[in-house]
């Protein structure tokens with residue numbers, strides 16, 4: 001049905017229609033033209049504004065009816081897909097049940113138990129459904145607020161992944177630093193041990209003489225306390241008890257030819 005104003009090039013909404021066989025229509029602006037026409041043709045005009053608006057709304061709503069019908073079609077396809085998945089699962093489980101029957105009959109209890117264990121680990125209801133629900137909303141949703149929820153959710157998930165990644169990297173860095181600190185502590189300990197050892201050795205060296213120097217010092221000393229003190233510095237076996245604490249006198253000192261042993265004779 002044509003709802004254009006019969007006045008040439010007029011695009012306004014129509015408000016009147018006459019009862020001529022041509023059913024001329026006029027907008028409010030062209031009411032004068034309508035009156036001239038009615039006088040001339042002796043026709044009557046009726047208000048069609050409500051009818052026009054009703055038809056206009058119907059025409060626009062028609063676009064939504066198409067969407068509605070498409071939504072139902074797409075939803076049916078998805079339901080069909082889910083139903084097929086359920087059917088496949090039921091068939092698979094039926095097959096597994098038959099397999100268990102045969103295994104029990106052929107005394108292969110272990111294999112039947114393996115199937116039961118597999119079933120126990122599936123925990124279908126614990127599976128994450130959120131991602132799927134969001135995907136369904138994204139696929140079927142037509143409301144912008146719904147789509148926004150999905151986009152927000154995806155953004156949050158992305159942010160969460162970034163945070164998780166950063167956290168893992170930080171943990172790795174901390175582990176690396178801890179290792180470095182441990183190594184550095186070990187190195188410091190080694191250095192400090194080496195320093196202590198060096199200090200100890202230098203102190204010890206002060207109490208040690210070369211064999212030649214020892215012989216030279218021996219020849220310079222007679223049977224005196226200085227002689228004893230010199231021998232005491234060497235921390236010889238039993239020397240402290242026998243000669244220093246018991247206050248014994250040294251009669252003679254021999255040094256073996258290989259310079260490895262020293263013999264001290266008491267009086």
Ligand SMILES: [Zn+2]
Nearest residue numbers: 018020041043
């Ligand atoms: Zn008319």
Ligand SMILES: [Zn+2]
Nearest residue numbers: 005010027030
């Ligand atoms: Zn008009």
